[in-house]
Amino acid sequence: MRLDIITIFPEYFAPLEVSLLGKARRAGLLDVSVHDLRSWTHDRHRTVDDTPYGGGPGMVMKPEPWGEALDAVAPPTAEATPRLVVPTPSGRPFTQAMAAEYAARPWLVFACGRYEGIDRRVYDEAATRMPVDEVSLGDFVLAGGEVAVLVMIEAISRLVPGVLGNRESVTDDSFAPGAMESLLEGPVYTKPPVWRERAVPDVLLSGHHGAIARWRRDEALRRTAAHRPELLARLDPAALDKHDRKV
Numbered sequence: 001m002r003l004d005i006i007t008i009f010p011e012y013f014a015p016l017e018v019s020l021l022g023k024a025r026r027a028g029l030l031d032v033s034v035h036d037l038r039s040w041t042h043d044r045h046r047t048v049d050d051t052p053y054g055g056g057p058g059m060v061m062k063p064e065p066w067g068e069a070l071d072a073v074a075p076p077t078a079e080a081t082p083r084l085v086v087p088t089p090s091g092r093p094f095t096q097a098m099a100a101e102y103a104a105r106p107w108l109v110f111a112c113g114r115y116e117g118i119d120r121r122v123y124d125e126a127a128t129r130m131p132v133d134e135v136s137l138g139d140f141v142l143a144g145g146e147v148a149v150l151v152m153i154e155a156i157s158r159l160v161p162g163v164l165g166n167r168e169s170v171t172d173d174s175f176a177p178g179a180m181e182s183l184l185e186g187p188v189y190t191k192p193p194v195w196r197e198r199a200v201p202d203v204l205l206s207g208h209h210g211a212i213a214r215w216r217r218d219e220a221l222r223r224t225a226a227h228r229p230e231l232l233a234r235l236d237p238a239a240l241d242k243h244d245r246k247v
């Protein structure tokens, strides 16, 4: 999977060198390139922004550097066409389902905006030759797209086969598609069996796999009802048995 990132802060993406993502890159599972948007400026000050037409606060990212950057990173003549993913506060909410969709794509280009955003004509022109997705990470406001892209790359990359290493599967993640896809994770425990007078729940030490699975499901239902009751509404009633309804 090829990932290209265009940003005025390439140093934001140093974390992609560490941990799982670093290993996945070295293993050739991910081909990640970070591009400095200022490489496509031609003035002494390497200008990427200007005042907004129509007035208003802040600055807007100029179209010219973006147009040249996208032409260079994803040439119109290239055989393959990437999906352009642009984080914005007004985008479509990013979800685990979107992460899975993106993980199945061969090539993504991420555009990291700053200031008040990118001139709208960049989106319109790019959309003439590639799919353009505007994506929001949530109902809060960041100062730019870089952190949002880091979050998306981590959520997407962990779904790429081989990236997670020895973990059997990501199908039991919260929000993973499946019968109980909207349940939050239950609590997890490890050694020691007692820590500061707090014992691990007996069922987890019992070796009874059926009882353990039931306990974990109950805890997941309980936590979901407490923290995200709206997710329970999405559950297929057929996926719940009579015991679940008592939780």
Ligand SMILES: COc1ccc(Cn2ccc3ccc(-c4cc(N)[nH]n4)cc32)cc1
Binding pocket: 087, 088, 089, 090, 112, 113, 114, 115, 116, 117, 135, 136, 137, 138, 139, 140, 141, 142, 143, 144, 145, 146, 148
């Ligand atoms: C209200 O309009 C605004 C317009 C731009 C900005 C700053 N900014 C510039 C580029 C950029 C990219 C993504 C995001 C973002 C995404 C989410 N979920 N929150 N914030 C913010 C971004 C702030 C506010």
